[in-house]
Amino acid sequence: MKLRRVGAIVLRQFYLMRASPTRLVPAFAWSAIDIVLWGFITRYLATLSDAGPALALGLLGAVLLWNFFGRIMHGVTTAFFEDIWARNLLNLFATPLAISEYVTGLVLTSLATGAISLAVMLALATGVFGLSFFAYGLAFVPFLLVLLLFGVGLGILASAIVLRLGPASEWLIWPIPALLSPFAAVFYPLSILPAWMQWVAHLLPPAYVFEGMRAILAGQPFPAQTLAWALGLAVLEVLAAYAFFVHIHRRAVRSGLLARYSAESVS
């Protein structure tokens, strides 16, 4: 892997954001709105029950972590869409750039925008609503890592789907986090779900994160084994998503799809 080529992909995204700062707004705006909205909801709920700060920390923590995952996923797909929107795939893939270098560049871009989103959310949650995520202790780091990896994997998978189905299919990609959220048990225990949904949930690393988060808030020990399992699952899913992207790219090169990739939709 040539770092200079990876840097070229990141630099292009940096140029785009610097030229048009509105591109950065989605990186934090929706997450910030969610934090403010849920911050007031939890503040209200706290007045109705004795759970108080623990309830606020649980709900707002869940909102923050889920938004972080969503930003990472959309960070990867949006960086990929920039090349689709600019009809740049011909120029890009006629260079010595390897797929691994391209995908690494997309992921690094996503990490940068995801970090901005996380910083804004943490600032709002602590500054405005007075919450401290130190309650989670060091567990907060593996929580973030699992969600980051899952977001990366899903972002790569979604990009491969758009590469295969054409630019119009990007509309299928935006709602993916919302579709997954009931299964990931973001706001309620896994045991609430019917059995078939629990089966699906066990394939989703975020479900382990949110179960672990609730366990810590309930005073239970840090679920190291469960998180290690979630981490392994997330790594496997990143590798599977990358293999799928490579497969779709090779298929596009064989079928001529890549060379024709400028139409509104392709089949």
Added chain:
Amino acid sequence: MTAIGARSAGPGAAPVLAVADLAKRYGATTAVDGIAFTVGRGEIVGLLGPNGAGKTTTINMILGLLAPSAGSIRIDGVDLARHRSQALARSNFAAVYAALPGNLTVRQNLRWFGMLYEVPDLGRRIEDLLAEFDLVRFADTRCGLLSSGEQTRVGLAKAVLNDPVLLLLDEPTASLDPATAQDLRALIRGIADRGRGGILWTSHNMHEVQAVCDRVLFLAQGRILLEGDPRTLPHQHGADSLDALFIRLARQPLAAEGER
């Protein structure tokens, strides 16, 4: 019309592009049917043919954007199928249908593409190319705001950024006024005359082809029907001009094949 200048690869010089038995099939449809040709150092080879002849399919295969069904492509001796990155590092292209991202400035586009090609001393190389292609005043203008002629010059500057040994130009002057097109042809001829690399050029402008190309390949229905010097080829085949020969070959490719 006289040639701007012509040279051919010296005898025994290794070709910058060697295409052998190249084919592309889509099910029962054959787009390219077992073609073979070379491009030598310092040589400009014109790839001619009617729409749908297989020119762009051939170029896409050489660019690594389309996998051949059969055959091999070697760029500067490097097998494209086996060593994709190394082979593509030695080539570059400009095409009227592949404009650079319009939301980046000329300098930004040259910089990030230069990084993709790992161009050494990139800053200086960019400044040299901006001057060579008369783009200094547009350096900080977004490419999407440039005229089509200016965008073509930017595309060509990108295409020579890595000093490629193989330069592929797909109708590079299609959107240019006659004066700009002439300047550009001279510029491209100059690049070839430096002798380091060769150029594969497609065009529907036969006068341009006669002026610039050392050799032409006539492609129809995915096959090479004729090959030779564009200045002598028409007379060898009983045509008044390259235009007339092109029209005859486009309309009666099977008859032309019998003449080979």
